Amino acid sequence: MSDTKKPTDTSTEGAKQEGAKELDADQLENVAGGLLPAKVGVLDLKHKWIQDGVKIEIESQKIIGEDSLAPALKK
Amino acid sequence: VLPPLYARWMGGLLDGAIPPETKATCDSCAMCPPKGASAPRGELFYSPVTKCCTFMPEIANFLVGGILRDDDPALAPGRQTVERRIDARVDVTPLGLARSAKYSLLYNQGRRGFGQAKSMECPHHLPDGRCGVWRHRESTCATWFCKHERGAVGQRFWGRLHDLLAVTEKKLSVWCLLQQGIEASLLETLFAGRRQALAAGASGLDAGDLDGESDPGAHRAVWGAWVGREREIYRRSAELVDGLGWDDVLEIGGVELEVLARMTQTAHGKLLSDVVPLRLRARELRVVMGAGRAQLVSYSEIDPLSVPRPLIDVLHHFDGRPTGEVVEEIAAQHDLRLQPGLVRKLVDFDILRAAGDDEGRT
Numbered sequence: 015m016s017d018t019k020k021p022t023d024t025s026t027e028g029a030k031q032e033g034a035k036e037l038d039a040d041q042l043e044n045v046a047g048g049l050l051p052a053k054v055g056v057l058d059l060k061h062k063w064i065q066d067g068v069k070i071e072i073e074s075q076k077i078i079g080e081d082s083l084a085p086a087l088k089k
Numbered sequence: 090v091l092p093p094l095y096a097r098w099m100g101g102l103l104d105g106a107i108p109p110e111t112k113a114t115c116d117s118c119a120m121c122p123p124k125g126a127s128a129p130r131g132e133l134f135y136s137p138v139t140k141c142c143t144f145m146p147e148i149a150n151f152l153v154g155g156i157l158r159d160d161d162p163a164l165a166p167g168r169q170t171v172e173r174r175i176d177a178r179v180d181v182t183p184l185g186l187a188r189s190a191k192y193s194l195l196y197n198q199g200r201r202g203f204g205q206a207k208s209m210e211c212p213h214h215l216p217d218g219r220c221g222v223w224r225h226r227e228s229t230c231a232t233w234f235c236k237h238e239r240g241a242v243g244q245r246f247w248g249r250l251h252d253l254l255a256v257t258e259k260k261l262s263v264w265c266l267l268q269q270g271i272e273a274s275l276l277e278t279l280f281a282g283r284r285q286a287l288a289a290g291a292s293g294l295d296a297g298d299l300d301g302e303s304d305p306g307a308h309r310a311v312w313g314a315w316v317g318r319e320r321e322i323y324r325r326s327a328e329l330v331d332g333l334g335w336d337d338v339l340e341i342g343g344v345e346l347e348v349l350a351r352m353t354q355t356a357h358g359k360l361l362s363d364v365v366p367l368r369l370r371a372r373e374l375r376v377v378m379g380a381g382r383a384q385l386v387s388y389s390e391i392d393p394l395s396v397p398r399p400l401i402d403v404l405h406h407f408d409g410r411p412t413g414e415v416v417e418e419i420a421a422q423h424d425l426r427l428q429p430g431l432v433r434k435l436v437d438f439d440i441l442r443a444a445g446d447d448e449g450r451t
Contacts, residue, residue: 034420039430041397042438044112044236045384046119048133048391054375059405 092226094155094330095254101335102350103357110243112392113234115140115220120204120235120391133391135204141235142220143202143209145192146227149185149258150265154327155225157320167221170213175319178303182279182311183271183322184262190298228254239360240438241388246356253349260342261333265326275313365433366443369412371404374440388439399425404435409444 090109091099099107112119120135135141148156148171156164156171171186180187195209196202202209213221220226232251237243266276297304309316339346375386377393383401386393403419412432420426435441 034424034426035399036426036428037397037400037431038428039434041400042431042434043395044119045393045395046134047122048120048235048389049377049384049386049393050133050390054377054386054390057374057376057401059371059373 091231092224094225095231098257098335098338099250103354105357105361107246107357108238108360110234110236110238110247112236112238115218133201135235136207139204139207139210139214140218141204141233142211142214143204143206144196144229144233145188145209145211146213146222146230147185147188148222148225148227149262149326150183150323151261151326151330152222152225152227152258153185154320154323154325155331156222157324158327159224161224164221164224166215167213167219167223170215170221174212175323177301178305178308179301181308181319183266183275183315183319184279185258185323189301190294191301194294228258236392237389240392240434242360242437244388246353246360249349249353249356253346253353256346256349257338257342260346261330261338262326264341265329266322268329269322269325271315271322272313275311275315278310363433365412365429365436367411368409368444369407369415369432369436369441370409370444371407372440372442374401374404376401385438385440392438394438394440399423400427403427404441407441 090096091107118135118137118140120133120141121137122134153171153175156168159168174186175181180189192209199206199209211220215221220230228251231254232247234243234247237247239246266279296302312319315322333341339350377384377386378398381398382395383398384393384395403423403425406415406419406422408415416427416432432441436443
């Protein structure tokens, strides 16, 4: 655990907004089943669709491949 | 929950309990479609018949012996599946029950067969949907989960533990044979023969392989005088291993096991930690947009997250600046306050990544 940092202060002190809607972890819900690459679009951080509904290569990121679905056989 | 033997050993290695994976539920499979629903195109569900039991485990000799020695009446149906495998004499060696070449070929070549193909069903998967060898299951079946409570953090830990247990099985199965004084000629067949076959690139299947038939000559070659007494070796192996503490296992496993044990400890420490990196960066998102919510695919396509759409609209603020500063900025500009637990979960699921000095540390 020596290579981890102390918890970041994300408390509601400081620039607290009156009536700001709170989002907590419970609002991130696990989904039954899975999603195939053919179904999933890719957004960049400005919300431009890089690709919609087609599996593509993404530079420097591990593509979710079909082999990630199943445990590998031991060699 | 690990099998009792492995749980005991991990109690000797890990500093604290292993949190349960509550999202991956066998009784009510999280990968099966809701009752009566058909899978829309692009969505992936497992067959309610097979669930994830479309993997034939290789069972080390001491685990086989553990199953044979376990006289719990509830285990009887599962024990019979092991007895059948031994009696079939297909890829049954003193090291344990191996996977057939035909199964491996189909498994590796199959497309989307995992979780769906009835022909790939595990021989120990019982008709009532239970695992017949649950209490003695091997490293892959003990550590593979479709969904993880802590997302990528959990997947990393279980992956490390898998590697540790898989090597443990390999080392101990050999150790068991040495302890029992197995003949040098059989060791030669088991190890040199296998190495030569691999070196020669022997991957072709003959008629017997394709039909799943036993090769009496090959069986005799690996068992020698032990033919007909296969169960003796398995049972004795279980007795030998039962007496081992984790320190004994480490000593037998040598430096390779020591390295894997340390990596498992590190991953376990991270699994127990809920600290958030000081600086975070958003990444490209793989998304299925819906009204009000979106589904995000991050570390695994079989563990997507459904998130409120407004969250998608603020993630670009995470650009490597201090996390607390970004959270305040989002609150000020979007009237949205991200709670620490939510930020942690976004990191766990690899939607936000550590930046700067923290890079590569989560």
